[in-house]
Amino acid sequence: MIRIEDKKKCCGCTACYSVCPVDAIDMVEDNEGFLYPKVNSTKCIKCGLCEKICPYNKKETNELDLKECFVAFNKNDKERYISSSGGIFILLAKKIVEQDGIVFGSAYDDEYLAEHICVDNEKDLEKLIGSKYMQSRIGNSFSQVKKFLQMDKKVLFVGSTCQIAGLKSFLKRDYENLICVDFICLGTPSPKVWKDYLDTFFENELITAVNFKDKKYGWNNFALKISTDKKTFCCVGKQTYYFTGYYNFLYSRPSCSNCIFKGNTRASDITLSDCWGYANIAPEMTDNNGLSCIVCHSPKGKNLYNEIIKDVNWKKMSFDDLIKYNSNYNKSAPMGERRESFWDEYNVLDKKELFAKYCSPQEIPTNNNIVKKIVEGFKRIIGVKL
């Protein structure tokens, strides 16, 4: 029976929970707000499937041979603007729905926490657009994916690299009708910290919308935008407590510091990312509205990309450039130096004090004085640093 002794070796993918034939496993939140499997020993029949299915126990790793890379952005300005990067996901997803397929991705629940849902129509795809900077709860998605695959439906599953590894492990075999898309990942922050951040700084307010990567100040200076019934907060990410704590690696999942699923053994068909090397890779495509890198790892991935090619402006780029400017393709997120003391004080300090002590925003590392002035002006208006 599965027992998590080292938290760096559980990404919370739910493969064990989903495979258990007697529902003896629950996903239970720990003190940091991350979900881990917990076995009910009175229900457990000791079949060992949970340990076998765990992607950390897989011996075989397939080195990907196809790594065709493109830099691209969606030609539809609105779709591109509301997406986190170049708006590629929505195009891939629309193609699947057009073919009567199903798309799994991350949406907000009623409390603005991230959870995976499945969508079968174009209108609801909008719920999946945008990066949610916290770990997305998978729930029963893996079992649902399997059901749709067995019904011969085309399925697109979008998630972090570890979630895709878990799904593939759970499914045990390749399905021609399954396409998996992951993203280059800096690590997934704690949903509990996000919830406490909202409860602290938006107390007694009704949250009506959240965008972690609003492009009001430009894509490369993206802003965290939170709308409530009382105000709209919109501040450059790096100037907020939430992103500062994330960038200082105070509250990403412990397994993110030991990500064995990255690099060229990832289990996805396509990897999406921001094109942070834009100034060198594609200066002629750069207008600060969002530019993506797309890596096709399999013929299936390449075929789906070919289906959207008329809807994007694109050019080829080299794999070397991809990893040169986006080292998170290979590299795990480190554990922050102050991570341990942050959590030691989590329930001791008042949350405002805690965020001020550990997550005070750094200077924006940019020479763009206009952006700085806008941010400073905005902070003066609302009179608070969040």
Ligand SMILES: Cc1cc2nc3c(=O)[nH]c(=O)nc-3n(C[C@H](O)[C@H](O)[C@H](O)COP(=O)(O)OP(=O)(O)OC[C@H]3O[C@@H](n4cnc5c(N)ncnc54)[C@H](O)[C@@H]3O)c2cc1C
């Ligand atoms: C936690 C996190 C860390 C990231 N780190 C990096 C990074 O270091 N470097 C980089 O270049 N890009 C990173 N990205 C990816 C980037 O922000 C864009 O999502 C990606 O480039 C695709 O952009 P898009 O405009 O095509 O699609 P978008 O509209 O952004 O669509 C994003 C897709 O990701 C899914 N998704 C959103 N949030 C989550 C989540 N929490 N868990 C699982 N799936 C989710 C959505 O369902 C959707 O399908 C990260 C994304 C997340 C969620």
